Structures are given as C-alpha cells and as structure tokens.
Amino acid sequence: LAKTTQPISMDSYEGQEVNITCSHNNIATNDYITWYQQFPSQGPRFIIQGYKTKVTNEVASLFIPADRKSSTLSLPRVSLSDTAVYYCLVGDVNAGGTSYGKLTFGQGTILTVHP
Amino acid sequence: SAVISQKPSRDICQRGTSLTIQCQVDSQVTMMFWYRQQPGQSLTLIATANQGSEATYESGFVIDKFPISRPNLTFSTLTVSNLSPEDSSIYLCTTQQGENTGELFFGEGSRLTVL
Secondary structure, eight states: OOOOBOOSEEEEETTOOEEEEEEOTTOOTTEEEEEEEEOTTSOOEEEEEESSEEEEOSSOEEEEOTTOSEEEEEESSOOGGGOEEEEEEEEEOSTTOTTTTOOOOOOOEEEEEEO | OOOEEEEOSEEEEOTTOOEEEEEEESSOOSEEEEEEEOTTOOEEEEEEEETTSOOEEOTTOOTTTSOEEEEETTEEEEEEOSOOGGGOEEEEEEEESTTTSOOEEEOOOEEEEEO
C-alpha cells in the first residue's frame, strides 16, 4: 500500500488560501488520491478525490502533477471552522482491486486557522 | 450518501470484559470496514467485513481479540475482547459508497475507555 507523507501541522489566518502537499512516491497505477477532513470527536469526512491533473469541487481543489508522486489540497479563503486534521490517502477505489477499500491513513496535517 | 450509525457512542469498561459495537448502514453495502483511532493518532484499519464470509484482518489484528459479525448487507458488529487500557480508542465503522468512487462514509465512532 502506498505510503503518504504530509506536514504534521500548518497555521493560517482567516481568508487566506491554504495549500497542503502530500507525497506518495510509491503510488500504484490503479491508485486514486483522496483527501479527508476530521474534526475532534467526529469521523473523517470526504473532501475531494482525483487521479491526475486538477479536480475542483465546491470546497477545495486538488492538484496532481503528471508523475502523480505528490498532490496538493488547496482550500480557498479558509475560516476558523476549517481548523481540523486533513488526511491524504492513496488507494485503489475500483471493486476487485487488490487494495480496494484498504485506505491507509497517514498521520495527517493539523491545520489551525487563526482569526 | 450512506448514513452510518454506531452504538454505543461511548462506553467505559472494566479490564478483562468485552464490548460489542454495532454499526448500522441506511443502505445495502457490500463491504464494511472497521478502523481504530487511538488517542492523538491516525486511523488504523482493523478488518474488512463482507457479508457471508469471514472478516479479513490486517496485520496486528486477530479474530480472537476483535471478532466481527456481518449478518446482512446493512449491519455489522465489532467486539473488542478481554479489554485492557491499551484498547482505549475510538472505533469507527465505515463503508465505501458505490463501487468505484472510493468515498468512505464514517459513523461518529464509538469511544471506548478501559479502566
């Protein structure tokens, strides 16, 4: 299973854009990159998923370079409520894949947004 | 999106006893997963539970300690046996939405404290 490396913590201020980069040098051909957000006393919540290039949804963007050995989660104009732990995961999301569903959580990045 | 309910949300147990955690999904799902999150740590996959077959355990987790049932496509239980203080963790049930999206839906978790 591909291992991920993220910064342990990041600090930002309200209204700023936050970019969290994740390294996954051993990503496999069938692996997708998924980011989750976790607040204290809650289960992780899906943010965004991608395979290559750029993906954007209503809450974030995900940038993936051509070699797919890293990815960057971009949170535009963060607010205090974005303070959470952010996890980058890589894994095979296709049924029948050898690592289907076996998503390995790294240590995550503790993002603290200050007023 | 799948809605997952876990019981109990929290419990305090004595050393040597067992606790069974229930997980209910609001739709039929093929695979369910059990994770553990120790205090201040990331999530670790315990096992994969498929309906009609034995659960598949990850390295470091054994059936005698963490027996799992999966009687139907909407329900699963995880028992943590012969409890010790080291078992104090949050136990999370999750399932993968659809066959190819890779989005995991988590319950709120069950916080176990062993005295």
